[in-house]
Every structure is written in structure tokens, then in C-alpha cells.
Amino acid sequence: MSIVRVALDVPLSTLFDYTVAEGVEVGQRVIVPFGRRQLVGMVMECVATTDVSPERIKPVTQVLHDSAPLSAGLLDLLRFCSDYYRFPIGQTVLSALPVRLRSDKPVISKPILSYRLSASGAALDFETFPKRKVVQRRILLKLAEQPCNLAQLKALSATVGGQLKGLMAEGWVESYSDVHLPSTSSGGCPTKSSMGRTVGDTHKHTFDNAHTLTSEQQLAVDAVTQASGYACFLLHGITGSGKTEVYVHLMHAVLQRGGQVLLLVPEINLTPQLENYFRSRLPDVNLVSLHSGLSEGERLHNWQQAQLGAAQIVLGTRLSVFTEMPKLALLIVDEEHDSSFKQQDGLRYSARDVAIFRANQCGVPIVLGSATPSLESYHNAQNGRYRMLKLTGRALAAASLPKVRSINITQTIMHHGISENLLREIALRIARKEQSLLFINRRGYAPVLMCTGCGWLSGCKHCAGKMVLHLNEQRLRCHHCGYQIRVPQACPSCGNADLHPVGSGTQRVESVLQQRFPDARILRVDRDSTRNKRAWQTMREQIHANEVDILVGTQMLAKGHDFPELTLVGVLNPDSALYSSDFRAPEKLFAQLVQVAGRAGRADKPGEVIIQTAFPDHPLFRALQTHDFEGWAASQLAERKMAGFPPFMFQAMLRAEGKQENEVYRFLNDARAAAVALQHEVEILGVVPAALPRRANHLRAQLLIQAASRKALQQFLRAWQPPLDALPAQKLRCSLDIDPLEF
Ligand SMILES: [Zn+2]
Ligand SMILES: [Zn+2]
Numbered sequence: 001m002s003i004v005r006v007a008l009d010v011p012l013s014t015l016f017d018y019t020v021a022e023g024v025e026v027g028q029r030v031i032v033p034f035g036r037r038q039l040v041g042m043v044m045e046c047v048a049t050t051d052v053s054p055e056r057i058k059p060v061t062q063v064l065h066d067s068a069p070l071s072a073g074l075l076d077l078l079r080f081c082s083d084y085y086r087f088p089i090g091q092t093v094l095s096a097l098p099v100r101l102r103s104d105k106p107v108i109s110k111p112i113l114s115y116r117l118s119a120s121g122a123a124l125d126f127e128t129f130p131k132r133k134v135v136q137r138r139i140l141l142k143l144a145e146q147p148c149n150l151a152q153l154k155a156l157s158a159t160v161g162g163q164l165k166g167l168m169a170e171g172w173v174e175s176y177s178d179v180h181l182p183s184t185s186s187g188g189c190p191t192k193s194s195m196g197r198t199v200g201d202t203h204k205h206t207f208d209n210a211h212t213l214t215s216e217q218q219l220a221v222d223a224v225t226q227a228s229g230y231a232c233f234l235l236h237g238i239t240g241s242g243k244t245e246v247y248v249h250l251m252h253a254v255l256q257r258g259g260q261v262l263l264l265v266p267e268i269n270l271t272p273q274l275e276n277y278f279r280s281r282l283p284d285v286n287l288v289s290l291h292s293g294l295s296e297g298e299r300l301h302n303w304q305q306a307q308l309g310a311a312q313i314v315l316g317t318r319l320s321v322f323t324e325m326p327k328l329a330l331l332i333v334d335e336e337h338d339s340s341f342k343q344q345d346g347l348r349y350s351a352r353d354v355a356i357f358r359a360n361q362c363g364v365p366i367v368l369g370s371a372t373p374s375l376e377s378y379h380n381a382q383n384g385r386y387r388m389l390k391l392t393g394r395a396l397a398a399a400s401l402p403k404v405r406s407i408n409i410t411q412t413i414m415h416h417g418i419s420e421n422l423l424r425e426i427a428l429r430i431a432r433k434e435q436s437l438l439f440i441n442r443r444g445y446a447p448v449l450m451c452t453g454c455g456w457l458s459g460c461k462h463c464a465g466k467m468v469l470h471l472n473e474q475r476l477r478c479h480h481c482g483y484q485i486r487v488p489q490a491c492p493s494c495g496n497a498d499l500h501p502v503g504s505g506t507q508r509v510e511s512v513l514q515q516r517f518p519d520a521r522i523l524r525v526d527r528d529s530t531r532n533k534r535a536w537q538t539m540r541e542q543i544h545a546n547e548v549d550i551l552v553g554t555q556m557l558a559k560g561h562d563f564p565e566l567t568l569v570g571v572l573n574p575d576s577a578l579y580s581s582d583f584r585a586p587e588k589l590f591a592q593l594v595q596v597a598g599r600a601g602r603a604d605k606p607g608e609v610i611i612q613t614a615f616p617d618h619p620l621f622r623a624l625q626t627h628d629f630e631g632w633a634a635s636q637l638a639e640r641k642m643a644g645f646p647p648f649m650f651q652a653m654l655r656a657e658g659k660q661e662n663e664v665y666r667f668l669n670d671a672r673a674a675a676v677a678l679q680h681e682v683e684i685l686g687v688v689p690a691a692l693p694r695r696a697n698h699l700r701a702q703l704l705i706q707a708a709s710r711k712a713l714q715q716f717l718r719a720w721q722p723p724l725d726a727l728p729a730q731k732l733r734c735s736l737d738i739d740p741l742e743f
Contacts, residue, residue, distance in 0.1 A: 259329025
């Protein structure tokens with residue numbers, strides 16, 4: 001009889017001791033009694049003694065043998081995250097696992113089927129295959145290149161499932177079970193090894209070395225492949241400079257040595273297109289993706305492929321930073337500045353920061369790529385903690401950076417938020433059969449409805465925010481809590497029937513354009529128009545087929561997509577970020593505008609970007625015009641240093657919300673008093689209302705702690721935890737956010 005210490009998905013910062021009769025390994029899942037329930041847990045330690053008295057200690061109900069145990073390395077990473085982010089160990093460990101492994105039912109991993117052409121399918125003449133069967137044709141062509149599983153085929157079209165059945169019924173496509181042999185190695189980290197040394201045998205794969213690297217790209221590839229052990233590289237490349245090409249070459253180098261690569265991307269929408277690209281360049285490599293768009297079965301399968309070492313490349317969003325990869329030899333974080341890498345509830349980790357820690361732990365290099373690095377990373381590259389790699393030229397010599405100019409909205413004719421000059425530029429593009437994109441970071445028709453008689457505004461009755469007018473649906477909607485009502489016929493306050501929409505959202509921009517260009521094909525891309533799972537993919541196909549003249553969209557459109565026919569980008573209404581209370585707002589705006597500007601003129605056609613602003617001389621817009629990230633970053637860092645903000649300070653935010661204002665403030669004030677009493681070298685700010693002080697009838701407030709070093713902050717947080725845990729907070733929702741991004 002031995003004793004195991006188990007992590008459970010409960011909000012307590014402790015492990016729980018159980019006895020176990022059979023042999024069990026650290027990292028194995030077990031089912032144990034907890035109160036009246038049976039919970040699945042993770043064995044964190046096997047120990048000889050326990051403080052629990054022999055009559056109270058309970059036996060493990062069942063040891064699960066359905067999945068290989070987690071490695072010590074991965075468990076260490078999770079322990080670190082639990083400690084650093086002050087989040088209970090059990091919840092940290094369990095939340096890192098695929099959903100199926102968190103369930104108390106043993107997993108039966110169904111084999112994932114792969115598809116290939118049958119003999120009669122291979123004999124088909126694609127030239128004479130009916131052109132109208134577009135999707136079937138695409139599937140056949142894809143399978144003629146290589147066998148694929150369903151997830152890979154889904155990238156081709158939204159309707160792959162049904163079409164595939166049709167092809168199988170014809171006998172042209174057959175399915176088979178794709179079994180990969182388990183690898184013999186185990187452990188979350190390879191033995192301290194670098195890319196420069198051999199991890200295993202030489203591994204052969206096909207590499208489509210289609211593009212000659214530019215000298216800058218070659219320097220970047222060489223620097224990373226020659227790194228010995230841990231090193232953090234910041235790959236700062238302007239949009240269109242070919243960062244992806246650098247990634248492909250790095251992957252090739254790692255795979256040749258038998259290593260695994262983990263590539264993190266900020267957004268699930270970007271995965272299919274990247275996945276296809278990497279597959280086309282490394283066709284016989286086992287690449288899996290991990291993101292929330294997969295079914296639970298697919299997710300488990302892909303995770304296990306990575307755990308076995310069979311998946312050589314893992315491409316995933318935030319959570320995949322916790323994927324078990326025994327031969328991990330390189331991490332890449334693409335668009336490292338993107339705030340989507342930060343989880344905003346539960347374990348509030350930054351996947352980028354965890355990736356850096358993991359690279360260090362495993363002794364392997366990591367590459368952070370961006371056209372607009374976060375000021376934190378940029379600062380670290382300047383002070384020598386990271387190594388800077390620069391790509392200053394566009395990969396295609398013909399493609400030049402877009403010309404950026406500002407239009408002063410106070411000195412021009414405006415049509416509901418769009419200037420006459422911009423409309424004329426759009427007309428030119430339509431005449432030339434090129435595409436235009438109007439970027440406005442607000443969905444709906446207008447952000448607020450106003451009464452011209454008494455000044456009434458469409459406030460949400462549950463929040464401190466305003467209800468957004470959605471004219472198409474005749475609704476006022478709160479984007480904070482989801483509350484919605486029909487648009488009132490008259491002012492609820494004074495009865496006046498003259499209600500006016502104030503400001504513009506995507507729907508209003510769309511309708512202004514429809515009036516001006518009745519024959520143009522206009523496509524709106526925002527969260528409302530892409531609610532349907534496959535909608536965005538269909539839209540992207542339309543854009544690529546040049547079936548769209550004008551695109552209207554939010555930041556969804558800004559990220560990473562290539563639209564070769566797009567030559568004009570209009571930025572509407574970016575000014576609110578200039579006077580936001582969030583000190584990161586200008587940094588985010590700059591990054592967003594560089595991204596969206598980068599959509600213009602990617603191929604051989606020169607692009608133009610027009611920014612509509614009331615402040616055309618603002619340094620931010622000046623820096624955009626001159627493509628001067630360095631100058632902009634230097635001025636921002638100087639401001640941050642003066643003001644005592646990150647990256648010169650390290651922060652933690654305690655947030656609380658509840659129905660009773662006095663309870664919220666009592667909790668935070670008591671927490672503050674406890675913090676002051678500790679007498680640590682930290683700066684403890686006052687308790688203040690949150691940026692949105694009321695949401696869904698909950699009052700919200702926060703307390704910010706700052707320290708000059710990460711270490712000082714961590715020491716303080718460890719000391720603060722016990723008094724914090726002791727404070728009564730039953731009716732409150734509280735969270736502690738380390739390195740917060742939202743204020
Ligand atoms: Zn009124
Ligand atoms: Zn609301």
C-alpha cells in the first residue's frame with residue numbers, strides 16, 4: 001500500500017492524499033472519492049508518509065491506464081504556472097488537459113480515419129471531371145497529392161463532409177485507419193539538447209524548398225539553428241517580409257534532427273490557412289492542429305499524437321502551449337504581441353510567457369515573431385535578454401510598403417463617418433477591379449441611440465455601458481451583458497419620436513456604401529456576420545475569387561490574411577484609443593493599424609492606406625506614415641518609463657465584483673490593508689472602480705499592485721495569498737491577474 005498526492009479540479013491550493021494498492025506512476029490519471037463525488041485527478045507525487053490519519057485516508061477508486069502518463073517536465077511547467085499565476089494547482093493541471101482526459105470516464109480513442117483515392121479514383125481524368133462539382137474536384141485533387149484526414153479536408157470547403165460521402169459512394173475515395181506507432185522516448189523535455197546537435201537519428205522528409213531566402217531571412221534561420229540550448233529570439237519583420245518562410249526553414253531543420261516543433265498562433269481563424277501552407281511545403285510531415293474548433297475526439301487524438309512524438313509539428317492556439325511533446329526542440333510564437341495569447345479567466349496565463357519559460361526549461365530556442373513586437377518583448381531585445389532578428393524588406397521585391405496618409409475629418413465633407421475623399425478613392429478601385437477594405441473596430445449600426453429632445457442615451461439597464469443599435473435586426477443590444485430590446489419608437493424619457501443614431505459601426509458603413517455604390521459587391525465581416533461556423537471561410541473564398549469589391553470589417557480582417565487584389569485600406573474612427581485610460585491603447589492601435597495596413601498591396605499592386613482622424617499630426621499616425629516602428633517604440637518606452645508602467649514595472653491586479661457595492665469595496669479595502677501590513681517593497685495603489693464599473697448588475701472594482709522586479713512582486717504575492725484566502729468573499733467574484741493586459 002503506497003500513498004499518492006493527487007491534484008483535483010477544485011478551488012483549493014493543495015494536493016490530496018490517497019492510498020493505492022496497485023503500482024501507479026506520477027503523471028497518471030486516477031479516479032478518487034472527494035466528498036460524495038468521484039473526481040478524476042492527476043497523481044503529482046508518490047510518497048511514503050502522510051499527515052492524514054490512517055482512519056481518514058481513502059483509497060484511490062481506479063487507476064486509469066487509457067492514456068500515457070504526463071511527463072515530469074510538463075508537470076513542472078504546470079506547477080510553475082500555478083505558483084506564478086496564483087491559481088490552484090489542481091485546476092491548473094486539469095485545465096491544461098484535453099476535455100476528454102478531464103472526464104472520469106476512461107477514454108476510448110477512436111482511430112481517426114484517413115482518406116485516399118481508390119484505384120478507380122486515381123484513374124479519373126480530372127480534365128473531364130464536371131467543373132460544377134467544385135468541392136468534389138478539390139477533394140480529389142488534394143487526395144491525388146496525399147492522403148488526408150477529415151480535419152485536413154475540412155480546410156478545403158465548408159461542405160466537405162457530404163461531398164466526401166458522395167465520392168466514397170462512387171467508389172473513388174476510400175478510408176483507412178491511420179495508426180502511428182508510439183515512440184519509445186518519454187518525458188516533457190528532451191535531454192538538454194539544442195537544434196545544433198542530434199536529437200535522434202537523421203529523419204528524412206520531403207521539403208519543398210520553393211523560395212530562395214533573402215539574406216536577412218537566411219541570417220535569421222542561421223542564428224536560430226546555431227543556437228545551443230535556450231535562447232529567445234525576437235523576429236521583428238515588417239508585414240510581408242516572409243516570417244512564415246523563416247518558420248518553414250526552421251521547422252525543416254528541426255525535423256531533420258528528429259525534433260518536434262510547437263507553433264502558437266493567436267487566432268483559430270488563422271490555423272487552416274497556415275496548416276495548408278506548412279503541409280504544402282512539408283508534405284509528408286505529420287502536422288496536427290490544436291484549437292477549440294476541433295471536436296473533443298479530434299483534439300484528444302491530436303494531443304496524443306504529440307504526446308507519442310508522432311506529430312512532428314503542433315500548430316495551435318493558446319492552450320496548446322501545454323501540449324506534451326517529448327522531442328520538443330523549437331517553439332515559435334507568431335504575432336507574439338497579440339493579446340489573445342492572454343487567457344482572461346480561470347488560469348490567467350500568457351501563452352507567450354509560458355512558452356518562453358518552457359523553452360528555457362527544455363533548453364531549446366524560441367522565436368517570437370511580429371511586425372509590431374509588444375513593448376515588453378522589444379524592451380527585452382534591446383536590453384539583451386532576447387536576441388533581435390530583423391527582416392526589413394518585403395520578401396517579394398516588387399511588393400513595396402503601402403503609402404499611408406491621413407485625412408483630417410474636421411476639414412472635409414463627411415457622409416455618416418466616411419469622408420468624400422475616401423469614397424472617391426474607393427470608386428477608383430472599383431473601376432480598376434481592385435478591392436478596398438474599410439476598417440472600423442465597432443460592429444452594429446451605431447454605438448448609441450440619442451434623443452434630440454432631451455439628450456437621452458440608450459444606456460443598458462444592467463451595465464454602465466451603452467446599448468448598440470443593430471438596425472438590420474431593429475434591436476438595441478448591450479455588447480457587455482447581451483441584454484437586448486426592440487428599438488423604441490419614441491424616447492422612453494420624454495416621448496419625443498426623433499431618435500438619432502450617434503457614431504458609426506460596421507452596419508452603418510455598409511449601408512452608406514450601398515447607397516453610394518449600388519452595384520458594388522460589399523461584404524461585411526464582423527462577429528455578427530460570421531456567427532455561423534463556416535461563414536468566415538466561405539467569405540475568404542469569395543474575397544480570394546475577387547467576388548467582392550468592398551470589404552467592411554473589424555479587427556477580424558486585420559490579422560494575417562492575404563488578399564492579393566486589395567489595394568486600398570480606409571481606417572475609420574481610430575481616435576478613441578488616443579485618449580483611452582488604458583496605457584496600452586496606443587500600442588494596440590499602432591499594432592492593429594500596421595496589421596490592417598499590411599493587407600494593402602501585398603502582391604505586385606501598390607497599396608494605399610487612408611486614415612480618417614481629427615489629429616493627423618499625432619505622433620502615432622506620423623510613425624505609421626513613415627513606417628517607423630523603432631521611433632514609435634522608443635517614444636512609447638520613454639513615456640512608460642517616466643510614468644512607471646510596464647515593462648519597467650511588474651503588475652498584479654486584484655478584481656472583485658458583486659451585487660452589493662459595499663461588499664465589493666469592503667473586500668478590496670481589507671485586501672489592501674492586508675497588503676500594506678506585509679510591508680513589502682511593492683507599490684499598492686488605491687481601490688478604484690473598473691473601466692466598466694457595472695456589468696450585468698454587478699458592481700466592479702479593482703486594486704493594482706506594482707513592483708520594480710518580477711521577483712519582488714512574486715515574493716509579495718506569495719505572502720499575500722494566506723490573508724487573501726482568509727477574507728470572506730462568498731458573494732463576490734474575485735480574481736487575481738498577474739501581468740494583466742486589461743484595465
Ligand atoms: Zn427624450
Ligand atoms: Zn448590459
